[in-house]
Amino acid sequence: TLKANNPYSDFALFELTESPLNSNIDVYFNGWDRTITPGQTGAGIHHPRGDFIKISTHYMVPTQGQNPNPNASWRINWIATQNGHSVTEPGSSGSPLFSYNHRIIGQLWGGNTEFCNNPGDAHSDYGKFNYSWVGNSPQRRLKDWLDPNNINPLFVDGLKVIDVVTPENLVCANSATTFTIRNAAP
Secondary structure (H helix, E strand, O other), X not given: OEEEEXXXXXXXXXXXXXXXXXXXXXXXXXXXXXXXXXXXXXXXXXXXXXXXXXXXXXXXXXXXXXXOOHHHEEEEEOOEEOOEEOOOOOOOOOOEEEEOOOEEEEEEEEEOOOOOOOHHHOEEEEEEHHHHHOOOOHHHOOHHHXXXXXXXXXXXXXXXXXXXXXXXXXXXXXXXXOOOOOOOOO
């Protein structure tokens, strides 16, 4: 179900109709960061045109983007790395840009895809998470959905969900062991 979107930072927030906790997959809820200083390094994780997962790394402070509102986007100028030349490709739109501390700071919406001809000019533009946080209505911002209690955090770390804790999957547990679970997802 679509909860909010904004064309200026090109985000869309959906609520799942089924819980991912009811599946046989490992679940990790990504963290996010709405500060305005993202740091020098990070990575984009994407599946171009449905291909296998790709990880593009950068070693620069993201600059102001240019599509269509510079205040609403980050630009990453991809550079050569020890694993080759990082880049994003068509079909990767909406994929996250992570900061050095593994929090989402933006979502991909475009860039220069002619990287084969000139990899030195490869860049990607990402809608800023902090711009997506605010907007003129709940349907155009993230704040109302990700901070419903108005706590106003600048960031939230990611969370690995362990949906079942039993003595069998812990070392040195016995029938008298008591467990406390913190930060458990509903």
